[in-house]
Amino acid sequence: MSEVTMRDLLEAGVHFGHQRARWNPKMAKYIYGVRDGVHIINLGKTIRLFRDAVHFASRIVADGGQILFIGTKRQAQEVIIEEATRCRMPYITNRWLGGMLTNFKTIKQSLDRLNDIEKLLGEGSVEKLTKKEIVVLERERDKLVKNLGGIREMNEIPAAVFIVDPAREEIAVQEAARLGIPIIAICDTNCNPDRINSPIPGNDDAIRAVRLFTAAIADTVLATRTATPAALAQELTAGAVMEQGDGPVVQVRRSKRAEAEEAPAAEA
Numbered sequence: 613m614s615e616v617t618m619r620d621l622l623e624a625g626v627h628f629g630h631q632r633a634r635w636n637p638k639m640a641k642y643i644y645g646v647r648d649g650v651h652i653i654n655l656g657k658t659i660r661l662f663r664d665a666v667h668f669a670s671r672i673v674a675d676g677g678q679i680l681f682i683g684t685k686r687q688a689q690e691v692i693i694e695e696a697t698r699c700r701m702p703y704i705t706n707r708w709l710g711g712m713l714t715n716f717k718t719i720k721q722s723l724d725r726l727n728d729i730e731k732l733l734g735e736g737s738v739e740k741l742t743k744k745e746i747v748v749l750e751r752e753r754d755k756l757v758k759n760l761g762g763i764r765e766m767n768e769i770p771a772a773v774f775i776v777d778p779a780r781e782e783i784a785v786q787e788a789a790r791l792g793i794p795i796i797a798i799c800d801t802n803c804n805p806d807r808i809n810s811p812i813p814g815n816d817d818a819i820r821a822v823r824l825f826t827a828a829i830a831d832t833v834l835a836t837r838t839a840t841p842a843a844l845a846q847e848l849t850a851g852a853v854m855e856q857g858d859g860p861v862v863q864v865r866r867s868k869r870a871e872a873e874e875a876p877a878a879e880a
Contacts, residue, residue: 616662616828618655624820627653629801636779639801642813651801658813662825665796665810666832669772672794673836677771678702679796680763681826682784687819688776688826695826696762699833702770703762704784713787716769723764726756772796774829777816779803798825 621627629635629643629651644654672679681696681703683689689705696703704712712719729749731737738746775797778785788795789807796810797803798821805811815821 616659616824618659620824621655621658621814624815624824625818626658626814626821626824627655628815628818629653635801636804638804638806639799639813642799642805642811643801653801653813653815661810662812662814662828665812666828668794668810669774669796669829669832670836672772673833675771678766678768679829679833680704680766680770680773681829682708682773682781683776683822683826684708685777685780685817687817688822691819691823691826692776693762695823695830699830700765701830701833702764702766705762706758708781708784709759710783711787712763712784713769713791713793719760719763720767722756723760726753726760726764729753729756769793774826776822776826777803778805778808796829798822 627644629639632646632649632651635643635651639651642654642657644652646652669679679701681692681701683692683703684705684707692703692705709719729752732741733746733749733753741749769791770793772794773784773788773796775781775784775795778795778797778799779802785795785797785807787793794809795807797805797808797812798814798816799805799808799811800814800816803811803816805813812825814825
């Protein structure tokens with residue numbers, strides 16, 4: 613799996629938190645100290661928790677689940693698109709629409725509408741439409757693509773979410789928590805880590821820091837898909853030991869795909 617070193621964290625500026633006045637006291641256990649009025653994050657804890665998050669992400673993917681990448685802040689958008697696309701996972705970068713998880717049935721209807729519009733605008737059908745109808749459909753298509761283009765291949769709610777800045781993505785955190793969807797998140801010193809299953813204490817504003825963590829999660833997804841069964845079993849066992857060593861064990865939310873694949877075997 614992807615390995616991140618202490619030097620990588622330092623070079624990416626992961627240790628720089630927010631100004632002291634903007635902190636969330638619930639992040640105190642992850643803070644090393646204060647320098648020039650800025651909180652300094654304890655990278656010893658960051659690297660351990662990040663390794664836990666990587667192993668957890670590997671378990672999700674090995675189980676056949678999808679991880680939804682979420683990052684709507686300017687610094688994260690390009691990185692999220694690049695890395696989620698690279699590992700073929702769904703993503704949200706424009707804005708979080710209320711009910712995207714808790715009312716996924718309605719979101720799925722919007723995705724179906726997007727597919728229908730593209731068929732209407734496709735070769736062989738567009739000739740039957742007036743110029744005004746074409747303009748209206750193109751505007752609707754562009755709006756849907758902007759808001760939902762990153763989740764077009766997400767046919768069910770994800771098995772986990774990876775979030776850059778849970779303080780900004782509060783609605784996404786609330787919806788995931790309500791549905792029991794595990795959350796992996798980069799948590800700066802102004803965040804509340806209570807509802808985050810796998811918090812990664814670190815700078816969520818520096819592009820290099822965001823890219824470091826996001827790329828490592830994407831690398832983990834790709835490595836898990838190509839790993840041999842023996843290597844994967846060894847990696848997951850090591851990850852389970854790490855998760856149990858300090859703090860509660862995170863429960864993996866099994867995907868419908870995995871459950872469907874196991875059903876015939878159980879009946880046999």
